[in-house]
Amino acid sequence: MAVFTAEVFQNEFLPQGGTDVHAIVTLTSSGAGAAATASGGVAEIIMVDTSGSMSGRNLDAAKHAAQVAVDQIADGTWFAIVGGSHVAQRIFPYPNAVRDMVQMEPGARFEAKRAISTLMPSGGTAMSTWLALTDRLFATVPQAPQRHAILLTDGKNESEPRAALSAVVRKVTGHFQCDARGVGANWQVDELREISTALLGTVDLIAHPDDIAEDFRDLVQRSMSRGIADAELRVWAPQGAQVLFVRQVAPTVEDLTSRRVAVNALTSGYPTGSWGDESRDYHVAVRVGSKPVGSEQLAARVQIAVGGEVLASGLVKARWSDDDSLTARISPEVAHYTGQAELASVIQEGLAAKAAGDEATATVKLGRAVQLAQETGNDEATSRLKRVVEIDDPEQGTVRLKRNTDKLDEMALDTASTKTTRVRK
Amino acid sequence: MTGATTPVAVCARCGGALQPDDRFCEECGTRVVEAPQPGTQAAVGTPPVSAKVADLDDNELGVDPGPVPAPPARCRSCGGTVAADGYCEQCGEPAASARDHWSESPAPWVGGVCDRGVRHARNEDAMALAASGGFAALVVCDGVSTAPDSDVASLAAVAAARDVLLAGGPDGAERATGSPAARTAVFSGLLARAAVAGDEAVAATVREGVGPEHAPSCTFVAAVVDDDLLVAGWLGDSRVYWLPDDEPGEQLTADDSWAGELIARGVPREAAEASPQAHAITRWLGPDADDVTARTTATVIDGPGWVLVCSDGLWNYCSGAQDLAALVRGFAQARDGDPTRVAGDLVAWANAQGGRDNVTVALARAGAARGQAGTAPSDAEDQRPDQHDDPHDDEVTTPVRRVSEPPGSDSLGSTRPKD
Numbered sequence: 001m002a003v004f005t006a007e008v009f010q011n012e013f014l015p016q017g018g019t020d021v022h023a024i025v026t027l028t029s030s031g032a033g034a035a036a037t038a039s040g041g042v043a044e045i046i047m048v049d050t051s052g053s054m055s056g057r058n059l060d061a062a063k064h065a066a067q068v069a070v071d072q073i074a075d076g077t078w079f080a081i082v083g084g085s086h087v088a089q090r091i092f093p094y095p096n097a098v099r100d101m102v103q104m105e106p107g108a109r110f111e112a113k114r115a116i117s118t119l120m121p122s123g124g125t126a127m128s129t130w131l132a133l134t135d136r137l138f139a140t141v142p143q144a145p146q147r148h149a150i151l152l153t154d155g156k157n158e159s160e161p162r163a164a165l166s167a168v169v170r171k172v173t174g175h176f177q178c179d180a181r182g183v184g185a186n187w188q189v190d191e192l193r194e195i196s197t198a199l200l201g202t203v204d205l206i207a208h209p210d211d212i213a214e215d216f217r218d219l220v221q222r223s224m225s226r227g228i229a230d231a232e233l234r235v236w237a238p239q240g241a242q243v244l245f246v247r248q249v250a251p252t253v254e255d256l257t258s259r260r261v262a263v264n265a266l267t268s269g270y271p272t273g274s275w276g277d278e279s280r281d282y283h284v285a286v287r288v289g290s291k292p293v294g295s296e297q298l299a300a301r302v303q304i305a306v307g308g309e310v311l312a313s314g315l316v317k318a319r320w321s322d323d324d325s326l327t328a329r330i331s332p333e334v335a336h337y338t339g340q341a342e343l344a345s346v347i348q349e350g351l352a353a354k355a356a357g358d359e360a361t362a363t364v365k366l367g368r369a370v371q372l373a374q375e376t377g378n379d380e381a382t383s384r385l386k387r388v389v390e391i392d393d394p395e396q397g398t399v400r401l402k403r404n405t406d407k408l409d410e411m412a413l414d415t416a417s418t419k420t421t422r423v424r425k
Numbered sequence: 426m427t428g429a430t431t432p433v434a435v436c437a438r439c440g441g442a443l444q445p446d447d448r449f450c451e452e453c454g455t456r457v458v459e460a461p462q463p464g465t466q467a468a469v470g471t472p473p474v475s476a477k478v479a480d481l482d483d484n485e486l487g488v489d490p491g492p493v494p495a496p497p498a499r500c501r502s503c504g505g506t507v508a509a510d511g512y513c514e515q516c517g518e519p520a521a522s523a524r525d526h527w528s529e530s531p532a533p534w535v536g537g538v539c540d541r542g543v544r545h546a547r548n549e550d551a552m553a554l555a556a557s558g559g560f561a562a563l564v565v566c567d568g569v570s571t572a573p574d575s576d577v578a579s580l581a582a583v584a585a586a587r588d589v590l591l592a593g594g595p596d597g598a599e600r601a602t603g604s605p606a607a608r609t610a611v612f613s614g615l616l617a618r619a620a621v622a623g624d625e626a627v628a629a630t631v632r633e634g635v636g637p638e639h640a641p642s643c644t645f646v647a648a649v650v651d652d653d654l655l656v657a658g659w660l661g662d663s664r665v666y667w668l669p670d671d672e673p674g675e676q677l678t679a680d681d682s683w684a685g686e687l688i689a690r691g692v693p694r695e696a697a698e699a700s701p702q703a704h705a706i707t708r709w710l711g712p713d714a715d716d717v718t719a720r721t722t723a724t725v726i727d728g729p730g731w732v733l734v735c736s737d738g739l740w741n742y743c744s745g746a747q748d749l750a751a752l753v754r755g756f757a758q759a760r761d762g763d764p765t766r767v768a769g770d771l772v773a774w775a776n777a778q779g780g781r782d783n784v785t786v787a788l789a790r791a792g793a794a795r796g797q798a799g800t801a802p803s804d805a806e807d808q809r810p811d812q813h814d815d816p817h818d819d820e821v822t823t824p825v826r827r828v829s830e831p832p833g834s835d836s837l838g839s840t841r842p843k844d
Contacts, residue, residue, distance in 0.1 A: 237517075238513075241517075266515070294546075297517045298513070298519065
C-alpha cells in the first residue's frame, strides 16, 4: 500500500492587515509498487506519426522505437498501436480484428511488432483524429483505470485548424495520460505542449531519430512502474477565503488552477494522474480575511487523495504578528519556485516574441530568464539559454540575441522551460 | 499489567495512546485537541473539562469521577466541527485547547470561563470553582508571563487552593457555623491557608535546574460565598467585586500593585495608574515571593447581586465597579442569569476590546433573591438552606467589613512586571 507524506514550507507570519498566504507543499509517495498490469488494470497505446513527412530515417527509427516499447509493455497490459496521418488507423490489433485492445502476451507482442514493421508513410497530419481514436480504444477497456499513451510526431499539425485539435484535447482530458514527443526540428512545441499539459504528461524534443527507442523504453518503463493509478490533489481553504492559484512547481511547472473540480464547498480537487515512488512540489496561494495581530488561522489543507481517501495532509497556516523580523522573511522555497515559474513563462514568451520578429521584447524576456536562471541556480536553463543569447551580464539580465541560432536549440530551450530545479539546501 | 503508565486518552486521528502531558500524538504527530482527561496529575498541566465539573454531584465535590467521553469538538469561532488536525473544518480557526479556553459550572448559580484572550500565545490564567448548597468557592490565579511554566503553576495553585477552601463547605472537615463573625474567622483562616497551599503547589511545579529568578509565579484571588457571607482573599491584582442589584457595586480587593500601593499612599488614582510600572504587582505566589500571606475582607450580603472574581484581562477594560455592574446586568438579562454564559459574554467582551491579556471571569449569584430574574433555576433553591431560618440572622445588623492589613505594605521594594 502506498504511503504519502506531506511537507509544508512557508512563512506563516503575516503583517497586520496581511491577507495572502503562500506555501510550497512537497508530496512524496513511497511503496507505490508496480502498476497492476498482470490483473489487467493498465492500458497503453502508442501513436506513431505515419504522415508523408516521416518517410525515410524518421519512420524507420519510429518503427524501431515502437517495437522497443512493445517489448517493455508488461504481460497482461491492454494495448494497441495507432498509426496517424490526416486520419488515424488502428495498426494493432489488426484493423479487421474484433477487439479494439488486447492483453499483452508473447504471441500478441510478436504480431504487434510485425504489424508495426508494415507501416508506410503517406498523407498529412491531423493529431485530433489520433487522440479521438485513442480515446475510443481506451473506452473499450473500462476495467483498466490506469491509461497511458505516447504520441510521436515529426511535423506540424497541418491538416486541420488548431481549434479542432484544441476541441478534441478538451474532450479527452481526464480520460487518459499522454506523453508527447517531437522528433527533429519541424514540429510545433506549443501544439504538443497543449496535448501533454492537458493530458498530465510531458513534452520533449528528440533531436535525433536514433534516440527515439531509448526514450520510448523509458516512457513505457515509467508508466509500468506507477503503482498508483490516479491521485487527486486537494486544497481546502476556509470559508470566505479565495484560492489564488495552485501550481505544480516540481519536477515541472504546471498551473493547475483552471483544472479545479469541486470536491465540496470548501475543497477543490486537481487531477495529478498516476504516481510511482516520487516527490512533487506544489505552490499554493490563498487569500484569507485579515485577523488581529496575535491570531492564528488555518489558511489551507493541502492533501493527496487516492480513490477518494485522503492519504496525506499538509497544513498551511497564517499567524498575524507585529514583529517585522518575522513577517518580512520570505520562505526560501516559495521564493525559489516563484522564480522558477517566472523563468518558465519568460522563456516561452521570449521565444514566442523572437519567432514573431519582436526582437526588443525577446531580448528583455530572455534577459530576465538569464537573470532568474542565475538566481535560482538552474544551470541547465542557463546553458540552454547560452545557445540562444549572448550573455553580457547574468546578474542584470543583459543579453543580446544570437544570430543564426540552431532551431533545435530554441526548441530544446522551449520544451525544457517548465523543468525546475529543487531548492538548494 | 505491564507497569507502563496507563494512557488517559487516545489520539483522535490514529487512536494512539496519549499521556496527560502530551501535546502531540506520539504515533502520528497530530496535535492533541481534547485535553487528556485529568487523572492523578489533574492538578498539573490539564484543566478539568467543563462537562465533568458540571456533572459533579455535591457530595462528589473535588472527587474525579473518571473519564467521560469527549464530545465532538466545536469551533469556538463559527461553531463548525474541529478536525483531527486541530483546526475548524469551516473557518480554519485553531481549536481551543482545553487549557486555552474552558468553563466550569459547579452549580446553577456558580460559573466561570477562563480564556487565552487574543494576544497571548498561552493561557496562564487558571480558575477552579466548587459549589455545594449555599456554599461556593471561586479561585482565580493569573500566571506571570515573564516566568516560564506559569500556565502550569497557576493551574496547580487554583486546584490546591480550592481544595483547601472546600474544608469550610457543607461537606468539609472544618464546616464553618455560627455567627457571620465566627464564620468569617474560619473562612479568613482557610483563605490564608489556601494561598499557602497554592504557593506550595506552584513550588512543586518548578522543574529541576530552574533557579528562583526563573521560577513560575502567579497572582491569587479567591472568594468564598456561604449563604449571606462573602469572604475574599488575595495576593496581586486579580480582583473580587460585589455587584448588588439595588446598590452601587464595589471592588472588595485592593490590588497589590505599584499603582494600588501608590493609591493607598494617597497618590491620585489617575496619576498612579498612569505610572510606567502601574501594572507591576508587588505580591504573588511562587518560590521568589517574599511573603504569601493573603489579605482578606468579608462582606455580609443583604440583597441579591453578583459576586465577580476576575483577572486583569477583564478589569483592564472596565475597572470601575459601576461600569462593571452595568455590563454584568446587561449580559445577565440576555442570558437569563446563567452565570457561566454571562461569564462567557464578559470574556468575549474583553476579547472584543482587544483581548491583550488572558481573561478569567467567575461569577456567583448571591443574596436571598436568587429565584428572581437573572438567577438560578428553582431546583437550586432546594439545595440551599433558607436564609431566614438561620438562627444567626438576627445578630447581623450591619455588614461586616474588615480588611486585614497587607503585611509589609509600607514597602514598595519588591515588584515584578506581570505581562
